[in-house]
Amino acid sequence: MTERVTMRDVAAAAGVSPMTVSRALKQDSSVTAETRKTVQAAADRLGYVYDSTAQAFRAQRSGFVAVTLPSINNANFASTHKALTARLSHAKLQLLLGITNYDLDAEERLVRQLLARRPEAFILTGGTHTDVTRKLLQAVDCPVLEMWDIPAQPIQHVVGFSNAEAMALIVDHLAQRGHRRFGFLGANPGTDLRGAERRRGAAQAARRLGLPDMVQFDVGPAPATMTHGANFVRNAGPALEGLDALICVSDPVAFGAMAALVEAGRQVPDEIAVTGFGNFEIARIGHPKLTTVEVGAQPIGLMVGDLIAGLLDAETRSLVPQCQHLDPRLILGGSS
Amino acid sequence: MTERVTMRDVAAAAGVSPMTVSRALKQDSSVTAETRKTVQAAADRLGYVYDSTAQAFRAQRSGFVAVTLPSINNANFASTHKALTARLSHAKLQLLLGITNYDLDAEERLVRQLLARRPEAFILTGGTHTDVTRKLLQAVDCPVLEMWDIPAQPIQHVVGFSNAEAMALIVDHLAQRGHRRFGFLGANPGTDLRGAERRRGAAQAARRLGLPDMVQFDVGPAPATMTHGANFVRNAGPALEGLDALICVSDPVAFGAMAALVEAGRQVPDEIAVTGFGNFEIARIGHPKLTTVEVGAQPIGLMVGDLIAGLLDAETRSLVPQCQHLDPRLILGGSS
DNA sequence: AAATGGAATGGTATCGGTAACAGGAGTGAT
DNA sequence: ATCACTCCTGTTACCGATACCATTCCATTT
Numbered sequence: 001m002t003e004r005v006t007m008r009d010v011a012a013a014a015g016v017s018p019m020t021v022s023r024a025l026k027q028d029s030s031v032t033a034e035t036r037k038t039v040q041a042a043a044d045r046l047g048y049v050y051d052s053t054a055q056a057f058r059a060q061r062s063g064f065v066a067v068t069l070p071s072i073n074n075a076n077f078a079s080t081h082k083a084l085t086a087r088l089s090h091a092k093l094q095l096l097l098g099i100t101n102y103d104l105d106a107e108e109r110l111v112r113q114l115l116a117r118r119p120e121a122f123i124l125t126g127g128t129h130t131d132v133t134r135k136l137l138q139a140v141d142c143p144v145l146e147m148w149d150i151p152a153q154p155i156q157h158v159v160g161f162s163n164a165e166a167m168a169l170i171v172d173h174l175a176q177r178g179h180r181r182f183g184f185l186g187a188n189p190g191t192d193l194r195g196a197e198r199r200r201g202a203a204q205a206a207r208r209l210g211l212p213d214m215v216q217f218d219v220g221p222a223p224a225t226m227t228h229g230a231n232f233v234r235n236a237g238p239a240l241e242g243l244d245a246l247i248c249v250s251d252p253v254a255f256g257a258m259a260a261l262v263e264a265g266r267q268v269p270d271e272i273a274v275t276g277f278g279n280f281e282i283a284r285i286g287h288p289k290l291t292t293v294e295v296g297a298q299p300i301g302l303m304v305g306d307l308i309a310g311l312l313d314a315e316t317r318s319l320v321p322q323c324q325h326l327d328p329r330l331i332l333g334g335s336s
Numbered sequence: 337m338t339e340r341v342t343m344r345d346v347a348a349a350a351g352v353s354p355m356t357v358s359r360a361l362k363q364d365s366s367v368t369a370e371t372r373k374t375v376q377a378a379a380d381r382l383g384y385v386y387d388s389t390a391q392a393f394r395a396q397r398s399g400f401v402a403v404t405l406p407s408i409n410n411a412n413f414a415s416t417h418k419a420l421t422a423r424l425s426h427a428k429l430q431l432l433l434g435i436t437n438y439d440l441d442a443e444e445r446l447v448r449q450l451l452a453r454r455p456e457a458f459i460l461t462g463g464t465h466t467d468v469t470r471k472l473l474q475a476v477d478c479p480v481l482e483m484w485d486i487p488a489q490p491i492q493h494v495v496g497f498s499n500a501e502a503m504a505l506i507v508d509h510l511a512q513r514g515h516r517r518f519g520f521l522g523a524n525p526g527t528d529l530r531g532a533e534r535r536r537g538a539a540q541a542a543r544r545l546g547l548p549d550m551v552q553f554d555v556g557p558a559p560a561t562m563t564h565g566a567n568f569v570r571n572a573g574p575a576l577e578g579l580d581a582l583i584c585v586s587d588p589v590a591f592g593a594m595a596a597l598v599e600a601g602r603q604v605p606d607e608i609a610v611t612g613f614g615n616f617e618i619a620r621i622g623h624p625k626l627t628t629v630e631v632g633a634q635p636i637g638l639m640v641g642d643l644i645a646g647l648l649d650a651e652t653r654s655l656v657p658q659c660q661h662l663d664p665r666l667i668l669g670g671s672s
Numbered sequence: 673a674a675a676t677g678g679a680a681t682g683g684t685a686t687c688g689g690t691a692a693c694a695g696g697a698g699t700g701a702t
Numbered sequence: 703a704t705c706a707c708t709c710c711t712g713t714t715a716c717c718g719a720t721a722c723c724a725t726t727c728c729a730t731t732t
Contacts, residue, residue, distance in 0.1 A: 004718095007718070007719065007720095016682085018719075021719095023680095023681085023720090026720095030679070031680075032680070035680080049452060049476070050452045051452065053392050054718035054719045057393040057688075058687055058718075059720075060340070060687065072417055075409050081408055082435070101418075113430065116385060116386045139383040225617060227621070259621050259622050285591070285595050286622070354712095355689090355691095356711060359711085362690090366710060391689055394688075394716075
């Protein structure tokens with residue numbers, strides 16, 4: 001293992017002081033072009049690599065923005081992540097990503113770990129957390145933002161949409177089409193919290209419309225997948241009898257369920273309608289296309305990025321928590 | 337913004353020295369249980385948060401392992417990432433993730449950025465990089481590992497499989513089933529480098545078997561999606577005439593293509609076989625199931641994790657670069 | 673020639689943990 | 703009582719980049 005090359009070494013090689021090296025590499029204007037060239041050459045020759053850790057330590061600014069996501073393998077979260085990365089890279093901020101796997105205890109451990117890196121902002125997916133997580137984040141002195149949800153009691157800032165209201169769009173639409181007996185298919189509400197909100201929203205909307213109680217199905221721990229949807233339908237037996245609409249917590253589940261229904265010779269949507277959520281690519285493949293809800297995953301990322309950048313940059317660290325709502329949009333497919 | 341609480345503050349509050357605080361919080365055995373309790377209480381009371389940046393600076397060990405992935409929204413990469421995270425968290429290592437979006441220049445920028453964080457190991461997806469990237473990583477004094485590929489000239493360590501050979505499995509299988517005129521559908525080879533390898537492997541295998549030249553199709557920049565597959569088929573016109581097998585670069589593309597073929601009334605596999613790659617969930621949904629290749633995304637993650645942990649932990653920093661190959665496995669579906 | 677001003681560069685202290693060593697109190701053996 | 707030894711705690715220095723202030727050097731003005 002070779003000795004680590006530092007600014008001191010570069011300085012010695014270039015015949016200047018470390019301070020000058022620092023300025024030269026930082027493109028500070030108070031350095032002669034010639035000096036800069038000498039320094040750059042020395043740095044290249046020695047294979048110098050800038051040390052962000054030391055910089056972060058000295059400046060007490062890590063350059064990190066911590067983000068927790070339930071899953072990495074989800075087109076919508078990926079979309080948010082991508083938009084966020086793009087927006088924050090302008091502000092020289094780097095995402096420090098943690099995956100919770102839909103587990104609040106894992107989230108808590110992750111939050112501890114991420115906080116220790118002194119992030120300049122903390123972004124959580126969802127509005128439900130352990131008490132400890134909440135306490136940790138309430139005490140922290142950087143902006144905290146919850147996204148993808150509208151928590152009853154936000155920790156601080158929020159960029160999200162109401163999962164319950166979004167699902168009501170689906171229910172209203174189904175009711176308008178004359179469907180009355182709904183089943184809801186999703187993951188265990190204890191693990192998929194946004195899914196649970198959707199479930200609640202659907203049930204509430206059905207009740208509001210005076211429809212019979214929605215029948216609840218649960219395929220196990222989040223995330224619910226295509227395979228879950230398909231297997232559920234295949235093994236449902238008489239559970240689906242009497243239902244004229246199967247409301248699914250997400251497009252993949254809906255796609256799997258619909259594939260299994262079609263395979264079993266059921267007519268979609270005539271015998272039974274199927275709806276999804278999230279406007280994933282899968283909703284637009286195959287026949288019929290899925291009726292679903294576009295939630296604006298990318299706008300969420302952009303809005304979060306702008307909000308965070310604003311909160312950090314201008315020292316406009318508004319003590320008033322910002323709460324930005326998005327309005328999910330119904331996408332009509334042929335499945336309903 | 338409140339003042340940052342440091343070990344000094346905790347020490348003062350607990351009536352001990354900072355060193356004792358350090359030891360107490362680190363669960364060092366050389367501290368009385370009573371002292372530890374006092375310290376812990378003081379830390380909790382003040383809302384102390386440990387500073388990994390300072391620790392990393394002092395110890396010259398960041399605790400980071402840098403990883404670049406082409407995309408976050410891919411079940412196989414996600415699987416590798418998850419396995420890797422699990423393995424490395426045992427070793428108290430945290431992943432620092434960078435997404436290249438299948439762009440080698442983006443990868444280069446990312447590598448610079450990640451190197452500045454002084455990672456203890458560097459993991460790249462794929463074996464093709466810009467010259468600068470290679471040079472940067474050759475000069476670095478931490479283990480470097482390329483995965484998901486078998487580069488002709490590895491930078492250092494490798495855990496991967498031959499994309500070309502994996503695709504040959506498909507071609508051999510198709511030939512055995514009597515298919516002769518192949519089309520290959522994938523993203524632009526200049527952007528999807530592992531896809532390009534698969535393309536090359538398929539063409540080579542066809543040639544080896546004395547079959548007619550494979551017809552090449554290209555749906556644009558990576559990643560190729562379901563929609564690309566479907567749209568390609570819909571707009572292919574006579575391009576597909578005469579082909580009896582459509583080899584796709586990945587399952588999503590294959591699924592989209594197959595859906596469009598079925599929609600157009602073509603019999604799969606009797607008129608035209610369709611094959612995928614990667615054994616994604618989508619391969620097992622719908623009819624027929626896709627013939628595909630299981631590459632072992634999770635084992636890759638586990639092997640990479642173990643290798644890295646071994647290289648770092650035991651100071652067995654083997655100067656002999658490790659190269660671990662996986663053997664992809666053909667998965668027969670009804671689509672071929 | 674001396675004074676002034678501005679631009680470029682250097683010296684030094686510092687951020688928060690912790691390795692390495694130093695020291696002090698207590699215990700047990702001789 | 704003395705010594706050796708253990709166990710716990712404290713002191714000091716340091717990691718690398720950079721803010722802050724001091725200093726040098728030159729050009730320009732009086």
